[in-house]
Amino acid sequence: MYQTLLKPLFADVKTFVLDTLFPIHCLACEKENREFICVDCKMWLKKLEFQRCVVCQKQAAFGKTHPGCMTPRCADGLIGFYDYHDKKVAQIIIKGKYNFLPSAFRSLAELIAPKISADHPHLLSATPLALSPIPLHTSRHRWRGFNQAEILCRTLSAQLNLPIAEVLQRQKATQIQKDLKKDQRLKNVRGAFKLKPGANVDGQNLILVDDVATTGATLLEAAGVLKRNGAKSVWCLTVARD
Ligand SMILES: [Zn+2]
Ligand SMILES: [Zn+2]
Incomplete structure (x- = not known):
């Protein structure tokens, strides 16, 4: 009885009360909405027109690090999805972080997951593979x-x-990267990460995940630690790219 009739009723009442007391607004357009990104904004978030090399920032097919930019400890490539210069994209990420809204990032991941399988299957082909x-x-x-x-x-x-x-941990508190110039960013993250005690990445293929890549300095530093510890391949994946 409870399962079939009352439980759905209570669920509806709970949703109604929560929606009334705490109405959600789309983080991009601020219209009242049931999710943090409304259907219209999901459609119109500006996608990146092309992928760029994580080292030299120039256009690179499939985001793969150029052979001339590649070193043994370098990330193999970087895939980004949205253009951080799009005000709506930036607003969702900034408000998600600074208004303490983890759900914003759940919504963003739900948006990019099908695009990874459809547009970047090479990213998923390595085994064993982990995020x-x-x-x-x-x-x-x-x-x-x-x-x-x-x-x-x-x-x-x-x-x-x-x-x-x-597998990684921060071993020093760094300044927020977006407040720094390019050369300061590189210095800021140098030595920022180490492998967690007991973690083993030998022979592993890893996809490093973050919300935004600006210069790529943070991702390159983290990828370097993984490669130094034996990771076979390290790709980077970000929701947006500056
Ligand atoms: Zn919206
Ligand atoms: Zn390059």
């Missing part, structure tokens, strides 16, 4: 209450049926 979130420093994680890269990984893991390997 690895770029970690936040403990102090920032505690302040925000969540790591957006972990939220992205969890949703992508469920949708793409891939395991998560939380």
